[in-house]
Amino acid sequence: MTRTIQQLFDLKGKTALVTGGSRGLGLQMAFALGEAGARIMLSSRKAEDLEVAVADLQAAGIDARWIAADCAKEADIRRLGDETLQRMGAVDILVNNAGAAWGAPAEDHPVEAWDKVMNLNIRGYFILSQHVAKTSMIPRKSGRIINLASIAGLGGNPPEMQTIAYNTSKGAVINFTRALGAEWGKYNITVNAICPGFFPSKMTQGTLKAMGEEKLAAHAPLHRLGDDEDLKGLTVLYASDAGKHITGQWLAVDGGVSIVTGG
Numbered sequence: 001m002t003r004t005i006q007q008l009f010d011l012k013g014k015t016a017l018v019t020g021g022s023r024g025l026g027l028q029m030a031f032a033l034g035e036a037g038a039r040i041m042l043s044s045r046k047a048e049d050l051e052v053a054v055a056d057l058q059a060a061g062i063d064a065r066w067i068a069a070d071c072a073k074e075a076d077i078r079r080l081g082d083e084t085l086q087r088m089g090a091v092d093i094l095v096n097n098a099g100a101a102w103g104a105p106a107e108d109h110p111v112e113a114w115d116k117v118m119n120l121n122i123r124g125y126f127i128l129s130q131h132v133a134k135t136s137m138i139p140r141k142s143g144r145i146i147n148l149a150s151i152a153g154l155g156g157n158p159p160e161m162q163t164i165a166y167n168t169s170k171g172a173v174i175n176f177t178r179a180l181g182a183e184w185g186k187y188n189i190t191v192n193a194i195c196p197g198f199f200p201s202k203m204t205q206g207t208l209k210a211m212g213e214e215k216l217a218a219h220a221p222l223h224r225l226g227d228d229e230d231l232k233g234l235t236v237l238y239a240s241d242a243g244k245h246i247t248g249q250w251l252a253v254d255g256g257v258s259i260v261t262g263g
Contacts, residue, residue, distance in 0.1 A: 008242040012037035016239065017084050017091045017132065019071050019124075020098035022049035025148065025199060025231055027056075029095055032232035033239055034062030038093060041084045042066045071098040071124040072116065081131040090136040093239045096125040097148040101166040114165045121169035122176060129180065133189060143189040144239045145180070149173040149250055151195050151258045170195075174250050181248025190247040192238045197254025199226035220255030 016033045020026040021042035034040045034057055042050055042057070042064060050066035057064035065087065069080040084091055100120045102113040129145055137143030153170025157163060174193055181191035198216045217224050230253055237243045252258045 003241070005242070009236055009240045010037055011093075011236070011240055014038040014092040014239075015041070015084075015088050015090065016093035016095065017041045017043065017080075018095040018097060019043045019069075019080075019128065020148075021095070022046065022053040022066075025196060026095070026097040027053050028228055028231050029097065029146075029235045030057060030064070031060065031062070032235045033093060033095075034060070034064060035232075036236045036240065038239070039088060040064040041088055041091075043069050043071070043080055044098065045070050071128065072100075072120040074127055077124060077127045078131055081128060081135060085135055090140060091132050092136075092142065093144045093146070094129060094132050095146045095148070095235070096128060098124060099148065099169075101163055103162050104164075105162050106164040109162075109164055117165040117169050118172075121166070122172045125173060125176065129191075133184065133187070137189050138184075138187045141188045143184075143187070144243075145189065145191040146235065146238045147173050147177050147191070147193040149177070149193040149195045151197050151252050151254045153195065154252070154258055155261065177250060178248045185247055190238070190243065192243070192246060192248070193250035194231060194234055194238075195250050195252040195254065195258070196226060196231065197252065197257045199230070217255075219260070220257045221260060222255035224255060226253065226255065 016038045018026055018030045021030045022044040030040050030042055040062060042053055044050055047068040050068060054064045054066045067080055067083050069076040071077055098120060100117050102117050125147055150170040152167045153174050177191050177193040234251060234253060
């Protein structure tokens with residue numbers, strides 16, 4: 001029998017691992033998944049931030065736990081995957097959200113900063129996706145992977161936004177999503193990406209300061225920045241059976257910025 005829309009979006013009985021989940025977009029997505037019924041394992045580098053975030057999730061009636069890990073380090077990534085499996089069972093939904101940015105002119109961009117951004121923003125996504133797939137998703141022939149890209153991965157930037165490594169890494173995330181979705185479809189694993197536009201967050205503080213919040217908002221046809229709800233719907237669509245026939249895709253959640261900048 002065809003399921004109702006409520007049944008298709010229901011995540012009860014599912015376990016989600018969300019990296020970079022202690023604040024900002026990661027925490028917003030964790031709330032979305034938890035509100036839809038999933039159990040949540042949050043991860044980021046700082047235990048104190050995770051304690052606060054998990055307390056907020058639990059106060060909302062969400063089953064949430066945390067593991068501190070640095071997703072730029074392979075040993076930490078593998079420990080995160082193994083400990084999640086031990087404590088919560090197989091992972092149904094993986095949200096690769098941990099990320100870093102670095103602002104500098106391309107001609108003077110430090111190589112070590114380039115490596116830092118690439119290690120976290122794309123290498124870490126690959127290692128954790130591979131590890132979770134091999135231990136949880138491929139054996140069960142089921143899984144959902146959601147990668148956080150960015151509209152910065154769709155093209156260049158205004159001159160005042162000098163983030164060559166970040167843009168490059170997010171462009172890589174988009175094609176990583178396509179390639180992985182094509183390869184792992186045979187295991188009934190969907191792989192999709194979200195490309196946020198400008199949301200107030202710690203990572204975008206430099207951009208907001210350089211360009212001004214009003215100026216950034218004015219670039220968007222909807223004339224505003226993203227808020228604390230704007231990623232929720234797409235996150236649950238990708239994670240649930242409502243999106244079971246969507247894979248290898250990206251969608252911009254940017255107030256329309258990318259349609260007027262040619263992204």
